[in-house]
Amino acid sequence: MTFIEGTPTQKNPNKFGFSFTYPYLCKKYKNKYMKEIVLSGIRPTGNLHLGNYYGAVQNFVKMQEDYNCYYFIADWHSLTSHPKPEDIQQSARTILAEYLACGIDPEKSTIYIQSDVPDTIELYLYLNMNCYLGELERVTTFKEKARKQPDNVNAGLLTYPTLMAADILQHRAAKVPVGKDQEQNMEMARKCARRFNNIYGVEFFPEPQNFYFGDHAIKIPGLDGSGKMGKSEGNCIYLYEDAKSIEKKVKRAVTDSGPTEPNQQKPEVIQNLFTLMEIASSKDTYDYFNEKWNDMSIRYGDMKKQLAEDIVKTLAPIRERILEYKSNQELLDKVAKMGAEKAHESAAATLREVRKIIGFKVY
Numbered sequence: 001m002t003f004i005e006g007t008p009t010q011k012n013p014n015k016f017g018f019s020f021t022y023p024y025l026c027k028k029y030k031n032k033y034m035k036e037i038v039l040s041g042i043r044p045t046g047n048l049h050l051g052n053y054y055g056a057v058q059n060f061v062k063m064q065e066d067y068n069c070y071y072f073i074a075d076w077h078s079l080t081s082h083p084k085p086e087d088i089q090q091s092a093r094t095i096l097a098e099y100l101a102c103g104i105d106p107e108k109s110t111i112y113i114q115s116d117v118p119d120t121i122e123l124y125l126y127l128n129m130n131c132y133l134g135e136l137e138r139v140t141t142f143k144e145k146a147r148k149q150p151d152n153v154n155a156g157l158l159t160y161p162t163l164m165a166a167d168i169l170q171h172r173a174a175k176v177p178v179g180k181d182q183e184q185n186m187e188m189a190r191k192c193a194r195r196f197n198n199i200y201g202v203e204f205f206p207e208p209q210n211f212y213f214g215d216h217a218i219k220i221p222g223l224d225g226s227g228k229m230g231k232s233e234g235n236c237i238y239l240y241e242d243a244k245s246i247e248k249k250v251k252r253a254v255t256d257s258g259p260t261e262p263n264q265q266k267p268e269v270i271q272n273l274f275t276l277m278e279i280a281s282s283k284d285t286y287d288y289f290n291e292k293w294n295d296m297s298i299r300y301g302d303m304k305k306q307l308a309e310d311i312v313k314t315l316a317p318i319r320e321r322i323l324e325y326k327s328n329q330e331l332l333d334k335v336a337k338m339g340a341e342k343a344h345e346s347a348a349a350t351l352r353e354v355r356k357i358i359g360f361k362v363y
């Protein structure tokens, strides 16, 4: 096993020969080296919605206290569908403003735009050398995209999971908070890490794990009766929406004619409403309507009114901050620049080691 210099961990002492377990370790080093690294990103393909918030961004915010977090905007990933040049910058800045509005703090986390950190591309190239056509073709998201856009099955689409692996591994991240739909991509990222380590006989990349609070990933349902709230499903409640528009959308949620016997199992469309209520409302509110369902006295109109009220309560301050941040381009540019510098520093350190491991001369 070759000893590789790099971020010291408890397992691998640093080059000075001491491991970072001493109690007198100063806070600065403790923060920098002892905290586990977290990374996640979202493609700038529209505004953030409740699914993104509860499934991903809320966790990003919670994790920034205890981890060394990198949160980025995956604008290279969105190139697979060829966005217009005039939209590229604005779409990224929209997500940036929404990240900040949700509570991601640039002083605590590194927030950056993917295309501002070209180091990623170098790692993407190396990782691509160890990924095989057959396994990339078997990734479900690739197969789905290929089916949906048969005229544009480009190589970027095929190697999407390798770019995602490069995003994660360039910071040697251990935990990745993403929704259930990303599990296969995460499996490819682990494969990339494992393969690299095996090929070169090193223990350099950690195998990144999907992370969620609780024992399973949350899936926010659509209110149109469909399984998932999503941009391409066209059934989203967006974080920027005002009370009126949220109330209208919740009011339109698909329901049925009501329970026909006590304690009946809920059909999917009703379960969807309850799932949303479980996440957006208090436990007392959820229990109250659940009891009403069980004793068959439920009135969907009342439930929807309450649900809308609770969603509006959560989103109102976020909405206000979105508007503020979106109108402050100078601040957004400053945050992006600061994030790019920090992310580059971390990625460049990894790439330096990667080049050495692969056998290139490092100056």
Ligand code: ADP
Residues within 6 Å of the ligand: 041, 042, 043, 045, 050, 051, 052, 053, 054, 055, 056, 177, 178, 179, 180, 181, 182, 218, 219, 220, 221, 228, 229, 230, 231, 232
């Ligand atoms: P969309 O499906 O709307 O295009 P993205 O694919 O950009 O959303 O997802 C960005 C992040 O938000 C991912 O981590 C994804 O798992 C999460 N996410 C998206 N929709 C939902 C949802 N309905 N429930 C839970 N998490 C979601």
Ligand code: TRP
Residues within 6 Å of the ligand: 039, 040, 041, 042, 043, 074, 077, 163, 164, 167, 168, 176, 178, 182, 185
């Ligand atoms: N594939 C993710 C999505 O579609 C976005 C993404 C790109 C990502 N690179 C990542 C998420 C790295 C987590 C880690 O939502």
